[in-house]
Amino acid sequence: MTELLANLTTVAGQVATLFIMMGVGFALKKLKRITVDAQKQIMFILLYVVSPCLIVNAMQVERSAAAAKSMLLTALGCLIYFVITVVISRFFFKKREPDTRDVLQFGTIYPNCAFMGFPLIRAVLGDGAMVYASVFLIIFQLVHWTHGVVLMGGRKSASVRAVLINPGTFGFIVGLLFFALNVKMPWPLGNAVSFVAEINTPMAMFVIGAQMADTEILKLFRKRDLYGVSAVKLLLFPALTALALFPLGLPPMVYCVVVILCAAPSAGVTAMFAQRYERDEATAASAVSLTTLLSILTLPVFAAVAKFVSG
Numbered sequence: 001m002t003e004l005l006a007n008l009t010t011v012a013g014q015v016a017t018l019f020i021m022m023g024v025g026f027a028l029k030k031l032k033r034i035t036v037d038a039q040k041q042i043m044f045i046l047l048y049v050v051s052p053c054l055i056v057n058a059m060q061v062e063r064s065a066a067a068a069k070s071m072l073l074t075a076l077g078c079l080i081y082f083v084i085t086v087v088i089s090r091f092f093f094k095k096r097e098p099d100t101r102d103v104l105q106f107g108t109i110y111p112n113c114a115f116m117g118f119p120l121i122r123a124v125l126g127d128g129a130m131v132y133a134s135v136f137l138i139i140f141q142l143v144h145w146t147h148g149v150v151l152m153g154g155r156k157s158a159s160v161r162a163v164l165i166n167p168g169t170f171g172f173i174v175g176l177l178f179f180a181l182n183v184k185m186p187w188p189l190g191n192a193v194s195f196v197a198e199i200n201t202p203m204a205m206f207v208i209g210a211q212m213a214d215t216e217i218l219k220l221f222r223k224r225d226l227y228g229v230s231a232v233k234l235l236l237f238p239a240l241t242a243l244a245l246f247p248l249g250l251p252p253m254v255y256c257v258v259v260i261l262c263a264a265p266s267a268g269v270t271a272m273f274a275q276r277y278e279r280d281e282a283t284a285a286s287a288v289s290l291t292t293l294l295s296i297l298t299l300p301v302f303a304a305v306a307k308f309v310s311g
Contacts, residue, residue, distance in 0.1 A: 007304035014123040015300050018116075021202055022292075025209025034210045042207050050203065051114060052171030053196040055137065058130035059175030060190065063182040067131070070254050074132040077250060077258035078139040081241045085109040085262075086147060088240070092232060100280040102151055106273065107287040108232045110148060111264035113140050114168075115204035116292070120264070122201065124303050125256055132257040134172060141168045144269060153277040208292060211268065215289045226283075226290045229266070233291050234298040238263035242306065252310035256303070263302035265291035 028034045061067055089105040096104065111117060114137055121133045145166065149158045178185065185193065220226065242259045250258075266288045274284035 004304060004308045007307050008300055011124055011303040011307075012300035015120065015296055015303075017123065018119055018201070018205055019296050021205035022209035022212070025206030026213045027209075028206070029210035029213035034206070039207060039210050042203055046115070046200065046203055046207065048167045050196055050200045051137075052167050052174070053193045054118065054130070054200050055134040055168065055171035056175040056178070056185075057190075057193050057197040058127075058134045059172075059179045060184060061128075061131055061179065063179055067179075070132060070251050071135050073248075073250050074135040074254050074257060075139055077241075077245050077248075077254060078136045078261075080244055081237075081258060081262045082109070082139070082143050082147075084240050084244060085237050086143075088237070089232070092228070097280075100283050103270065103274050103280045103284045104229050104287065106148060106151055107229055107266040107270045107284065107291070108237065110140070110144050110267040110270065111233075111262055112208075112267045112288075112292070113137055113261045113264055115208060115268065116295070117261040117264040119201035119204060120299065120303070121257060121260060124260065124307075125253065129253055129257050132254055133261065134175065136257060136261050137168055138172045141166055144267075148269075148273065152273045152279060157277065208268070212289050212292065215285060217289075217293070220286055220290045220293070223286060223290070226286055229287050230291050230294050233266055234263065234295055238298075238302050242302070242309070246309065250310075252307075255310040256306045259306040260299070260303050263295075263299055265295040 025034065029039075086109060089108050092108065093101045093104045113133070117136075118130070118133055121129050146158055177183075184190065238259060241262045245255055245258060268288055270288050271281065271284040273279070274281045
């Protein structure tokens with residue numbers, strides 16, 4: 001129990017650090033030092049430059065059978081999470097209007113693994129865990145560009161091109177080639193990629209904070225229906241995943257990565273897809289904001305428990 005409390009305290013401090021950086025972005029947006037156009041530009045840099053560099057840099061590890069096996073097990077754990085959430089989410093929010101129902105289901109399934117999860121994984125588990133976080137992100141990309149698009153836009157909206165051609169897939173393919181060939185990047189290039197990857201945490205936190213500045217925080221806590229979304233996303237699905245993965249005897253690092261990432265709040269792409277496919281944008285933005293705020297209470301618990309249980 002003492003070890004669990006120590007883990008909880010440590011992780012809570014690391015989550016608080018991330019929220020402080022979010023607070024900087026929130027304040028800058030409120031002071032009008034970050035504009036809407038600037039947010040879009042930062043998002044573009046994060047998605048198309050920083051994220052691929054982060055993945056490639058994470059996969060600059062020594063090739064070994066153990067590492068390859070752990071990567072495959074991470075993919076398996078991630079797939080189990082999505083099977084659980086996609087199936088069970090269909091039983092929630094059935095009485096809501098289709099536009100709202102689909103947005104809420106999407107928000108409970110897809111975690112903010114890149115912008116919120118990656119910084120937390122790095123803070124809690126260290127750089128060595130980032131290669132497994134990258135595998136999780138790739139599975140996330142594959143599922144949300146197939147099931148997610150069908151859920152929000154209908155079957156006709158799904159595109160093989162979108163699944164295969166995106167920044168995350170590109171970064172993973174490049175990183176996987178380096179890993180498979182056991183090749184390290186020349187140090188000037190490796191340093192450049194590493195330096196770009198380093199800015200992911202503060203930039204991602206600034207953007208999330210700026211996005212939250214666009215919502216009326218106090219009103220969020222008065223929307224009772226959003227608490228159901230938060231409970232499913234932040235408590236039920238991570239708990240079910242942790243229980244389902246435990247009997248598999250996954251390596252501790254893999255188990256912790258999957259549990260922590262699936263416990264992240266609703267992905268920002270929830271609001272982006274709602275806007276793109278003309279669904280309930282207000283509910284999507286509110287769900288993302290409230291789950292992000294409440295995750296400061298739930299993320300430390302799941303991270304600490306995952307570390308304790310996995311040993």
